[in-house]
Amino acid sequence: xxxxxxxxxxxxxxxxxxxxxxxxxxxxxxxxxxxxxxxxxxxxxxxxxxxxxxxxxxxxxxxxxxxxxxxxxxxxxxxxxxxxxxxxxxxxxxxxxxxxxxxxxxxxxxxxxxxxxxxxxxxxxxxxxxxxxxxxxxxxxxxxxxxxxxxxxxxxxxxxxxxxxxxxxxxxxxxxxxxxxxxxxxxxxxxxxxxxxxxxxxxxxxxxxxxxxxxxxxxxxxxxxxxxxxxxxxxxxxxxxxxxxxxxxxxxxxxxxxxxxxxxxxxxxxxxxxxxxxxxxxxxxxxxxxxxxxxxxxxxxxxxxxxxxxxxxxxxxxxxxxxxxxxxxxxxxxxxxxxxxxxxxxxxxxxxxxxxxxxxxxxxxxxxxxxxxxxxxxxxxxxxxxxxxxxxxxxxxxxxxxxxxxxxxxxxxxxxxxxxxxxxxxxxxxxxxxxxxxxxxxxxxxxxxxxxxxxxxxxxxxxxxxxxxxxxxxxxxxxxxxxxxxxxxxxxxxxxxxxxxxxxxxxxxxxxxxxxxxxxxxxxxxxxxxxxxxxxxxxxxxxxxxxxxxxxxxxxxxxxxxxxxxxxxxxxxxxxxxxxxxxxxxxxxxxxxxxxxxxxxxxxxxxxxxxxxxxxx
Numbered sequence: 001x002x003x004x005x006x007x008x009x010x011x012x013x014x015x016x017x018x019x020x021x022x023x024x025x026x027x028x029x030x031x032x033x034x035x036x037x038x039x040x041x042x043x044x045x046x047x048x049x050x051x052x053x054x055x056x057x058x059x060x061x062x063x064x065x066x067x068x069x070x071x072x073x074x075x076x077x078x079x080x081x082x083x084x085x086x087x088x089x090x091x092x093x094x095x096x097x098x099x100x101x102x103x104x105x106x107x108x109x110x111x112x113x114x115x116x117x118x119x120x121x122x123x124x125x126x127x128x129x130x131x132x133x134x135x136x137x138x139x140x141x142x143x144x145x146x147x148x149x150x151x152x153x154x155x156x157x158x159x160x161x162x163x164x165x166x167x168x169x170x171x172x173x174x175x176x177x178x179x180x181x182x183x184x185x186x187x188x189x190x191x192x193x194x195x196x197x198x199x200x201x202x203x204x205x206x207x208x209x210x211x212x213x214x215x216x217x218x219x220x221x222x223x224x225x226x227x228x229x230x231x232x233x234x235x236x237x238x239x240x241x242x243x244x245x246x247x248x249x250x251x252x253x254x255x256x257x258x259x260x261x262x263x264x265x266x267x268x269x270x271x272x273x274x275x276x277x278x279x280x281x282x283x284x285x286x287x288x289x290x291x292x293x294x295x296x297x298x299x300x301x302x303x304x305x306x307x308x309x310x311x312x313x314x315x316x317x318x319x320x321x322x323x324x325x326x327x328x329x330x331x332x333x334x335x336x337x338x339x340x341x342x343x344x345x346x347x348x349x350x351x352x353x354x355x356x357x358x359x360x361x362x363x364x365x366x367x368x369x370x371x372x373x374x375x376x377x378x379x380x381x382x383x384x385x386x387x388x389x390x391x392x393x394x395x396x397x398x399x400x401x402x403x404x405x406x407x408x409x410x411x412x413x414x415x416x417x418x419x420x421x422x423x424x425x426x427x428x429x430x431x432x433x434x435x436x437x438x439x440x441x442x443x444x445x446x447x448x449x450x451x452x453x454x455x456x457x458x459x460x461x462x463x464x465x466x467x468x469x470x471x472x473x474x475x476x477x478x479x480x481x482x483x484x485x486x487x488x489x490x491x492x493x494x495x496x497x498x499x500x501x502x503x504x505x506x507x508x509x510x511x512x513x514x515x516x517x518x519x520x521x522x523x524x525x526x527x528x529x530x531x532x533x534x535x536x537x538x539x540x541x542x543x544x545x546x547x548x549x550x551x552x553x554x555x556x557x558x559x560x561x562x563x564x565x566x567x568x569x570x571x572x573x574x575x576x577x578x579x580x581x582x583x584x585x586x587x588x589x590x591x592x593x594x595x596x597x598x599x600x601x602x603x604x605x606x607x608x609x610x611x612x613x614x615x616x617x
Contacts, residue, residue, distance in 0.1 A: 015078065016188065018164035020069045023098075027061035027224055028054050030106050035221050038113040047059045049218060056212040057222035059198055063205045064227050066195035067206045068098055073188055088165060095161040096154075102155035102226055107146060109225035119207070120225045121232035128257050143295055156565040201373055206230065207346055208380035214389040219381065232347070239615035242339070243583070245604040254605035257546060258559070265555030266537045268517065269311050273539050275482040275515035277359065278422070278432040281330060282461060283439045285488025286318065287506040289458045294503075299455050302466025303508070304487070310483075310512040311520045313552075317505045317562040317573065318489045319528040323435070324377040325565075326488030326528070331355050331386055331433065333532025333549030335610060338583070342614065350385035351617040353545040355532045357387030359431040362541065365389065368433040369418055371397065372411030388433065392417075410446065411464040416555050419471045435488070454493060469512065481513035484535070486528065500566035501590075502578055524554045525560040526575060547613060548606075563606050572603035579603060 032050040071094060081085035108168070109120040136291045198205035210222035246254070287293040290300050293314060319329035320336020322345040328334050332352040334342065342349045356366040367390035374380045374393035383391050394408040397417075404410040418434055438445050439461040443453045447460035472478050490504040509531065531548035536542070543549065550557060561574040571580040571590075579599040580590035588600065 012589045015164055016072055019072055020065050022160050022164050023065035023068055024061050026490050031057055031221055034110050037110045047199045053218055053221045057210045058313060060224040060227045063194040064224050065197055066192045069192060091165055096158055099154045099157035103150050103157055105226045105229055107150045107153060119220050119223050121347055129365040143501045148447055160286040164323045206378040208375045208378045208598045211380045211384055226241050242611045243607045251608050252603050254602050255609050259550055262554060262556050263537055266551060270515045270538045271517045272515050274429060275480050277482045279484045281435045281486060281488050282434045284491035285458060285487040288493045290508045293308045293506055293508055299458050300462040302462045307510055309519055310510050310516050313509040315523050315528055316507055316509045316526045317564050318507045319564050321489050321566050323488045329528040330486060333546040335529050335548050336565050338568050348379045348614060348617050349382050354386040356431050358536060358541055360387045365428055365430040370435040371414040372407045372437045403440055406442055407437045407440055410463050411436045415464045415468040419468055422477060423475055479514035482515040483512040485510045504566050525562045527562045563603060570603045570607050572599045
């Protein structure tokens with residue numbers, strides 16, 4: 001290879017690295033400036049807060065810088081083969097546009113945050129559709145000042161980025177051997193895509209990667225505003241137009257009366273109104289594995305043995321089909337959504353009422369534990385937005401413990417740590433959440449009771465659950481404890497037949513603990529999101545803002561039904577039968593017995609109302 005050509009290639013790699021690092025530096029330095037301006041009376045301007053915010057925001061900054069460096073890499077590659085290609089001039093234009101874009105986003109984010117209370121997202125685009133109304137409350141001088149600040153900020157950013165182009169000023173001769181140089185540049189795409197994706201772990205980059213604190217302002221400060229805006233734009237839709245089955249009068253008529261919010265006439269299942277509450281969400285442990293609801297008799301003997309000792313909801317159905325939806329069902333009392341995950345829409349999910357949020361208002365401490373990657377499906381930001389103030393995840397366990405399962409920390413370890421932390425709890429009231437993970441593919445667990453790999457993994461989690469309950473019974477905390485055991489969703493086993501059949505969604509929900517008045521079986525139709533309203537009603541706490549959660553122990557619960565959704569469809573079950581509707585085909589896959597259009601219409605009314613409600617939040 002021509003020596004000068006090699007130097008040229010090396011210098012241009014240096015330029016690309018400098019360009020990337022310059023972008024990262026810009027994003028990192030934005031954060032304390034944002035905090036100084038948008039923090040207001042919060043006064044999060046100390047060095048410690050700045051460092052924490054900048055540090056936790058770096059993964060997203062690296063991702064955004066990766067996106068913005070893709071085009072420069074491509075331009076440089078073109079210049080290797082096209083001698084007269086004006087790469088330097090194009091790069092200057094590109095950097096000018098990038099500087100203006102990120103300056104506008106940065107200034108807009110800082111200016112709007114004190115009013116909105118959340119990071120810049122796609123909702124700003126709706127305001128820009130009516131610029132006159134959007135500017136109605138802003139003085140002309142503020143607009144002029146904002147434009148000046150954007151221009152000055154863009155100029156500073158531009159000078160920083162242009163400085164990275166200096167290697168182009170060094171003279172060089174034509175590259176004689178282009179193919180090795182091209183291969184060298186192609187190799188640069190690997191680290192860029194890793195930065196964009198957020199590494200090699202299961203979770204891809206999302207705003208939750210920057211969340212680290214119970215203080216939402218610190219979390220918001222750590223989030224790159226360009227990432228927040230662009231990621232929300234990719235998910236934006238007029239949700240009110242989704243599943244627009246019925247005219248408004250018919251929708252309202254069918255929906256009215258399905259969800260009662262009255263506290264009156266509640267049958268008491270607890271002997272106290274202020275128990276400590278622990279919700280154990282068991283990964284995938286649906287009815288196919290639980291003998292008490294017609295599942296296999298040998299998989300979950302510990303759970304089956306506990307059912308006679310508490311309040312067992314025998315006719316309950318999971319609200320959805322994935323963990324991100326199931327967690328929202330349990331904690332927010334909100335049905336799962338087909339085609340959309342509200343957990344991945346931080347602005348929307350933060351507007352939902354929640355069980356931990358309600359108890360936080362009542363003076364409860366709140367915490368959550370999961371042995372896996374807490375950033376998966378944006379769970380971390382959802383947890384903090386939902387009301388959990390202390391969160392434990394795989395990062396809080398040792399390196400060796402994090403390697404015990406493909407998803408993170410095995411259930412025996414997390415259950416043991418959960419018990420240790422509960423045992424140390426003081427006299428204050430608390431609400432805890434826990435999500436298991438071992439009963440998930442690839443189903444590799446340190447347990448060998450059953451030959452079938454899948455069943456054995458569920459049997460392992462069942463054994464961990466049983467040992468955990470035994471330990472809880474041995475300490476005084478049990479006396480004032482409401483322990484709620486629920487799957488996040490069902491699991492199809494054996495894996496044949498229709499994936500979203502009602503028997504797959506049929507799940508066990510069990511209340512245990514010293515706070516339970518007496519064992520009882522509740523066999524009326526209910527659905528997973530009903531647990532939020534039912535628990536709050538037992539505690540005498542108003543749940544009227546839970547629009548889609550019912551107090552199933554109320555004497556006003558006179559029309560029991562279950563409703564759940566799957567990838568693009570719904571199921572409605574009541575005493576007259578089952579209707580399962582696939583929206584892709586526009587057909588009922590199950591309608592037993594035939595001839596009941598009312599079940600389908602009610603299911604459609606609920607789904608349509610859910611998306612109208614989502615659009616309004």
